[in-house]
Amino acid sequence: MIELVSAERCTGCNICVAVCPTNVFDPAPKAIAGALPSIARGADCQTCFMCELYCPEDALYVAPDADHPVKVDEAALIDAGLVGSYRAAIGWSPQTAARRRLDSTFRLLKGL
Known part of the structure; x- marks a missing residue:
């Protein structure tokens, strides 16, 4: 279950909103600097x-237990x-850029 949108790392790009198949997120308002998508x-x-x-x-952090929310500590x-x-x-990851070019599903990210 999705547990965290990191305020420290998130840029408010809303890619998570676009790819979520169950509409879990509300988008970050573009008009508000530093706004984050919300769960x-x-x-x-x-x-x-x-x-x-x-x-x-x-x-983002998705906890592997899909049935129950868990308390998380971002740090x-x-x-x-x-x-x-x-x-x-x-x-x-950035360290695997050469390999991921071979993964056709990664190319979907370019369209978001």
């Missing part, structure tokens, strides 16, 4: 990890390397 319908999250996968800033998650870790595990 508006967290109970609708299906733990598909699409938002975390497509987030270019590694600003502890960042220190543990868990924020955005799914994206890295799939191979879409």
